[in-house]
Amino acid sequence: MKLLKNLLKSPMFVIGASLFLLTLLIALVGPLFYKITMARVGAQYDAPTAKFILGMDDLGRDYVSLLLLGLRSSLFVGFLAGVIATTIGTLIGIYGGFRGGVVDDILNMVTNLFVVIPSFVVLILISASFSEGRSLTLIGVIIGMTTWTWSARAVRAQSAALKSKDHISLAKLNGDNTLRVLLIHILPYIFSYVFMVFILQVSSGILSEAAISMIGLGPMDTVSLGTILNQAKNTGALGDGIWWAFIPATVVITLIVFALYLINTSMEGVFNPRLRK
Amino acid sequence: MLKQYPTFRFVLMRAGWYFLTFLVAVTINFFLPRLGKNNPVDIIMGKAATGLSNEDARKKEEKYLQEFGLAKVGKDGQLLRDAEGKPVKAGRLEQFGNYIKMCLMGDLGTSFQKYPKKVVDVIKEAVPWTIALQLPTILFGWIVGNVLGALAAYRRGVFDRVFFPLALILSSFPFFVFGMLLVYYFAVVLPWFPAMGGYANSIMPSFSTAFFSSVAYHYVLPFFSIFLILAGGQAIGMRSMGIYELGTDYIKYAKWLGLKEGKVLTYLFRNAMLPQITGLALSLGTMIGGALITEMIFSYPGLGMAMLTAIQNNDYPMIQGCTLIVTVSVLIANFTVDILIGFLDPRVKAGLQMGKGV
Numbered sequence: 067m068k069l070l071k072n073l074l075k076s077p078m079f080v081i082g083a084s085l086f087l088l089t090l091l092i093a094l095v096g097p098l099f100y101k102i103t104m105a106r107v108g109a110q111y112d113a114p115t116a117k118f119i120l121g122m123d124d125l126g127r128d129y130v131s132l133l134l135l136g137l138r139s140s141l142f143v144g145f146l147a148g149v150i151a152t153t154i155g156t157l158i159g160i161y162g163g164f165r166g167g168v169v170d171d172i173l174n175m176v177t178n179l180f181v182v183i184p185s186f187v188v189l190i191l192i193s194a195s196f197s198e199g200r201s202l203t204l205i206g207v208i209i210g211m212t213t214w215t216w217s218a219r220a221v222r223a224q225s226a227a228l229k230s231k232d233h234i235s236l237a238k239l240n241g242d243n244t245l246r247v248l249l250i251h252i253l254p255y256i257f258s259y260v261f262m263v264f265i266l267q268v269s270s271g272i273l274s275e276a277a278i279s280m281i282g283l284g285p286m287d288t289v290s291l292g293t294i295l296n297q298a299k300n301t302g303a304l305g306d307g308i309w310w311a312f313i314p315a316t317v318v319i320t321l322i323v324f325a326l327y328l329i330n331t332s333m334e335g336v337f338n339p340r341l342r343k
Numbered sequence: 344m345l346k347q348y349p350t351f352r353f354v355l356m357r358a359g360w361y362f363l364t365f366l367v368a369v370t371i372n373f374f375l376p377r378l379g380k381n382n383p384v385d386i387i388m389g390k391a392a393t394g395l396s397n398e399d400a401r402k403k404e405e406k407y408l409q410e411f412g413l414a415k416v417g418k419d420g421q422l423l424r425d426a427e428g429k430p431v432k433a434g435r436l437e438q439f440g441n442y443i444k445m446c447l448m449g450d451l452g453t454s455f456q457k458y459p460k461k462v463v464d465v466i467k468e469a470v471p472w473t474i475a476l477q478l479p480t481i482l483f484g485w486i487v488g489n490v491l492g493a494l495a496a497y498r499r500g501v502f503d504r505v506f507f508p509l510a511l512i513l514s515s516f517p518f519f520v521f522g523m524l525l526v527y528y529f530a531v532v533l534p535w536f537p538a539m540g541g542y543a544n545s546i547m548p549s550f551s552t553a554f555f556s557s558v559a560y561h562y563v564l565p566f567f568s569i570f571l572i573l574a575g576g577q578a579i580g581m582r583s584m585g586i587y588e589l590g591t592d593y594i595k596y597a598k599w600l601g602l603k604e605g606k607v608l609t610y611l612f613r614n615a616m617l618p619q620i621t622g623l624a625l626s627l628g629t630m631i632g633g634a635l636i637t638e639m640i641f642s643y644p645g646l647g648m649a650m651l652t653a654i655q656n657n658d659y660p661m662i663q664g665c666t667l668i669v670t671v672s673v674l675i676a677n678f679t680v681d682i683l684i685g686f687l688d689p690r691v692k693a694g695l696q697m698g699k700g701v
Contacts, residue, residue, distance in 0.1 A: 181625060182361075183368050184673050186632030187666045191375040194654060194662055273517050277636055280519050282654055295519070299640065304523060305538050307531035316520040324515040331511070334583075 069258070072336050079336075082328025089322050093138045102131040111308050121310040123294075124301045132289050133314055139290035140272050140319070143206040147271030150210025152264040155217020160248055160256070162218075163225030170222075177218045185212040189274060193283035202285040209274045216270075217263045224256040262333050269326035276319055291315045353685050361678045368670045372663055373442050377435070451664035456656040462664035465649060470668070472541055473645035476562070477634045480569045481627075487570075488577025489619055493612055495578065496585025507582065513575030518633035522568040522640040529564060536564045539642035565641045569634050580622055584615040617688055624680040628673045635669070 073079045104127060112122035120129035162173035192208050193200060228234065237251045253260075272291075278284055279292025280299070294315040298304050303311035415423040415431045423431045433441065445452065451462040492510070495503040530538035542548065542557040588594060588611050597607050638647030646665055653661035 179364050179367055182364050182628065182674060182677050183371065183670055184628030184632050186628070186635075187670050188371060188375070190650070190654070190662065191372065191666055194659070195376045276517065277519060277632070280636060281639060281651055295523070299523075304526055304640075305531065307527065309527065312523055313527070316523055320516055320520050323517060324512070327511070327515045331579075 069336070073333065076332040076335060078328050079332035082325045082332060085321060085325035086329065089137065089318070089325070090141065093134070093141050096134050096137075100130060100134060102134055103128060104131065104135075111303065111311065114310055120314055121308075123311065124297060124303070129310055129314065132294055133291075133318060135289045136291040136294050136315060137318055139202055139285070139288050140275060140292070140322070143202060143209065143275040143290065144268040144272035144322075146203065146206030147209035147213065147274065148264055148268035150207060151214040151267040151271070152217050152260065154211070155214040155219075155263065155267075156221050156260055158214070159218040159221030159223075160225045160252060163222040163227075164229055164244070164248060164252060166226070166229065170226075173218075174222070177215050177222075180212075181215045181219070185215075186274070186277065188212045189278055190281070190283060193278055198286075200283070200285055201287045202290065205275055205278065205285050206271065209271050209278075210267075213267065213270055213274065217260075217267060220259060220263050221256060224259050225252055228252050228255055258333070258337060262330055262337075265326050265330045265333075269323050269330075272319065272322060291319050354682060357678060357681050357685070361674055361681075365671065365674055368674070369443060369446060369667070370439075372667050372670070373439055376659060376663060446667070451667065452660040454653075454658055454661045456653070456658040456661065462660050465661065466646070466664055466668055469644060469646045469649040472643060473635075473638065473647065476565055476638065476643060476645060477569070477631065480566055480634070481573060481630055484570045484573030485577050485619075485623060488574035489581045489616070491574070492578035492581025493585050493608075493615065496582045496589065496615075497608065497611070503582075506578070510575040510578040510582075513571050514579055516572055518569065518572060519636045519640055521572055522565070522637045525564050525568045526640065537561050538564075541644040561641075561643075565637055565643055568641075569637055572633075573630065577619065581615060581619055584618055585611060588615045617684070620680060620684055620687065624677050624684070627676050627680070631669065631673055631676075 106126040107128050108118065108122040108126045110122065110124050110126055112118070112126065114121040118128050118130065120133065123129055123132060158173050158177065162170040162177075189208060189212055192212075193205065196204065234247060234251055237247050242251070275284070275290060276292035276295065279290055280296050282296055282300075284290060284293045284296060295312055298308075298312040298315075301311075415433050415437070449463060451466070454460050454462050454465055457465060488510075491506065495506045495510075526538050529536050537543070537560065541561055542554060543561075546554050546557050548554060594607060594611060597610060635645075635647035635650065637643075638645045639651045642648055646669065650662065650665040650669075652658070653665060
């Protein structure tokens with residue numbers, strides 16, 4: 067509670083959190099207030115009007131509908147990838163850091179291996195191998211499974227630092243098994259770090275999806291912010307200066323990522339008092 | 344035996360580790376595309392034979408089988424055949440063996456779309472562009488970002504209050520978003536710079552002033568779109584490292600001793616620098632990936648563009664070749680940074696010298 071109070075004192079956190087909650091709210095209840103339609107309602111790249119305030123895409127579809135759907139997809143992918151990556155990373159990191167020794171060495175080596183091999187490349191290889199039926203969920207899962215290394219590194223450092231604390235030794239003397247020690251005596255202490263890592267993983271998930279969709283390996287079953295940008299680039303809307311084809315989508319992505327980034331940075335400031343002042 | 348040469352041993356051990364990473368990367372590069380049921384290799388084989396008469400189709404298919412290392416080859420270099428005269432297909436492991444052999448000999452197969460052009464040849468044309476764009480951009484971005492970040496940490500005040508939010512906003516722009524916005528504003532709204540390409544279409548690549556000035560003109564937007572984001576991100580990291588170091592005892596002690604400001608700053612800079620170099624090593628993969636997407640947005644004739652074209656045409660050997668080259672370059676860059684840390688970090692250096700004494 068005290069933590070939350072401290073966080074709320076940071077203007078950066080307040081701005082970031084309200085911005086993010088706003089996008090979340092728009093994604094969740096937006097469709098209740100705005101009728102989403104994927105039908106053709108105008109001509110190719112019709113300019114914005116009072117009724118369709120962001121104009122049409124190259125198939126004559128309403129951009130506000132596309133953006134709402136895209137926002138939902140991007141947030142969904144971000145959360146899915148974030149949950150998967152944080153879970154894998156936390157499990158590997160917490161266990162390796164606590165156990166130490168050979169197990170830790172091996173886990174650490176595997177982690178470092180996948181830090182060095184660019185996850186973007188792995189993402190391209192897997193996505194390209196599913197030439198049919200690439201769904202949004204599949205992409206989220208793939209992103210989660212290729213970006214967990216950050217979590218693992220961050221959590222491992224924290225877990226290793228806690229390992230030799232007195233309360234851990236007491237718990238061990240008490241005969242608690244490893245799982246109990248990890249879940250009850252270590253996890254709560256590093257939970258704030260896990261949460262920070264989760265925030266970063268969500269943001270990197272959203273960015274990865276947009277990047278992979280930009281190059282034409284995105285989901286085939288739905289619209290995402292990345293596929294909107296891909297369409298704008300491929301149909302030449304970017305070069306023709308049709309701003310409504312890409313500016314709104316880029317603004318939305320940047321706002322989400324910026325909000326998450328603010329949340330993360332402000333939390334870092336609260337946990338590391340030297341940065342305050 | 345190597346104990347007498349600790350530096351050499353250090354380099355050798357890192358090299359060994361990176362070689363292991365390389366092997367894992369090659370394995371991933373080989374097996375991932377073959378995961379799915381409708382995997383691209385099978386699709387290519389299917390496509391190869393369409394639209395040809397039976398005899399031609401058979402010949403072409405056999406050629407592909409041989410070039411992609413999918414069939415068993417006899418000692419005479421000819422395909423092994425079964426009783427019906429059909430080529431004997433190789434198993435996965437044998438294909439993998441062939442693939443590694445080909446990779447080590449510098450052969451990444453044949454492009455499917457640009458057949459019979461070799462993948463290696465297409466990559467050779469693209470790599471100089473990518474290096475020319477990315478190497479200076481990443482280096483400059485890193486240096487400028489760190490210097491500005493350290494200044495902001497030390498000065499605080501107005502400079503920091505203007506600089507920090509600016510760097511924060513810049514660094515949170517995704518590469519492709521920033522690239523698109525620059526294209527829109529500086530190439531479409533104010534047509535100051537060209538929107539795409541590495542040089543004007545009307546000029547043939549040659550060693551002429553006209554060509555080089557066209558290249559420089561086309562260089563501006565992609566350069567800034569990567570440089571600004573990078574510098575912003577580095578500055579933020581350096582700023583918080585600097586502030587952290589400013590609060591440490593050794594700095595307080597140095598100030599208390601009355602050392603000159605410049606001297607204190609050098610200590611501060613050197614200690615805050617190391618995590619930044621380590622950070623560079625860790626994020627090189629992400630940076631290079633981001634810069635590749637920037638290339639795609641600017642249709643810059645480098646690896647990113649080659650990869651994009653390959654993806655759009657389902658040119659699988661080409662995609663695989665590009666991903667392998669990107670991975671290998673990231674590995675080499677990381678290795679370089681790693682060795683650099685070894686020589687810069689006093690702790691690693693002390694470890695080396697201790698070894699020397701033994």
